[in-house]
Amino acid sequence: MTPECPRCGQGEFVVLFAGSDRLYRTTTREFQVVECASCSLLRLEPRPTPEELRQFYPENYWWSPDPSVPGRLEGLYRRMVLGDHVGFVAPGVERGPVLDVGCGGGSFLAALARRGVRVVGLDSSTRAAGVAWRYNRVPVVCASLENAPFPPESFEAVTLFHVLEHLPEPDQYVGAARRLLAPGGRLYVQVPNAASWQFLLLGARWSGIDVPRHLVHFRAADLVGLLEAFRFQVLRQKLFSLRDNPAGLATSICPGLEPMSRRARGVPESGGTRLLKNLIYASLVAAALPLAALEAAAGAGSTILVEAVKQ
Ligand SMILES: [Zn+2]
Incomplete structure (x- = not known):
């Protein structure tokens, strides 16, 4: 266990609130979200050891295609909302290669590949790598970014969607990228975004906190500061994601309904029950859309997406 702040190395902190694993229920242990008294970075305390962390990730911690009717509907929805991510990244790349770190089943890279971009995925799960290749023809290397077997300066772009908050030392990945x-x-x-309305209103109930998998909680300034420390210049920032912001709010309100969590927890459901739960969850997401859009318009959206260029 390393009690110090991953940014400034100081140990003093102020406790904001406590929480447990609401989404996947891998543990009943309580953790705290604390603010560093020295540099104000938010983080999880105590920080789990690598062995503990492994237990907090369910086996199928990513989405894979499923031929049933609810599965196909979910796939259709996911492809639609993923368009937002593709639309943000595509203008910044020409022919690749693009490396997506934490690529899961590879749907994002598959969408880029359909635009003629060369792609490679990186993921810690060999099962995810298998799905990415079988269903999406996306090649995936199983390694951490620091140990990834690629030559220096070999990528046109690197994407880190919802990766840095899971790492004990996010700066190592930024350096490796x-x-x-x-x-x-x-x-x-x-x-x-730890400065979002959702964070301020919901605290430990906000799905973006994701105790105990999220080890660092960034505000926009924290993320920009980290990237600038590695001589990246931030070109664009976006606080709204169609895929993540409304669904994040729906999950905060009803974590037990979230489809990936139900699958990962192995909740027994008939096809009809599954479809009904998915429809209720989809209605919640739709109802959350106006609030998620409003908070983003007010500069407090629940995710931060940035494009930065290597200087
Ligand atoms: Zn600090």
Whole structure:
């Protein structure tokens, strides 16, 4: 266990609130979300050891295609809302290669590949890698970014969607991404926004806190500061994601209904029950859309998506 702040190395902190694993229920242990008394970065306390962390991730912690009717509807919805991510990244890349870190089943990279971009995925799960290749023809390497077997400066772009908040030391990944990027290469990062209305209103109930998997909670300034420390220049920032912001609010309100969590927890459901639960969850997401859009318009959206260029 390393009690110090991953940014400034100081140990003093102020406790904001306590919470447990509301989404996947992998543990009943309580953790605290604390603010560093020295540099104000928010983080999880106590920080789980690597062995503990592994137990907090369910086996199928990513989405894979499913031929049933509810599964196909979910796939259709996911492809639709993923368009938002593709639309943000596509203008910054020409022919690739693009490396998506934490690529899961590879749907994002498949969408880029359909635009003629060369793609490679990186994921810690060999099962995810298998799905990405079988269903999406996306090649995936199973490694951490620091140990990934790629030559320096070999990528036109690197994407880190919802990765940095899971790492004990996010700066190592930013440094590794910098080494892998060609001069002028683009880095795309998305994290939950710890200065969002959802965070302020819901605290430990906000799904973006995701105790105990999220180890660091970024505000926009924290993320920009981290990227600038590695000589990236932030070109664009977006606080709204069609895929993540409304669904995040729906999940905060009803974590037990979230489809991936139900699957990962192995909740027994008939096809009809599953469809009904998915429809209720989809209605919640639709109802959450106006509030999620409003908070983003007010500069307090629940995710931060940035495009940065290697200087
Ligand atoms: Zn600190």
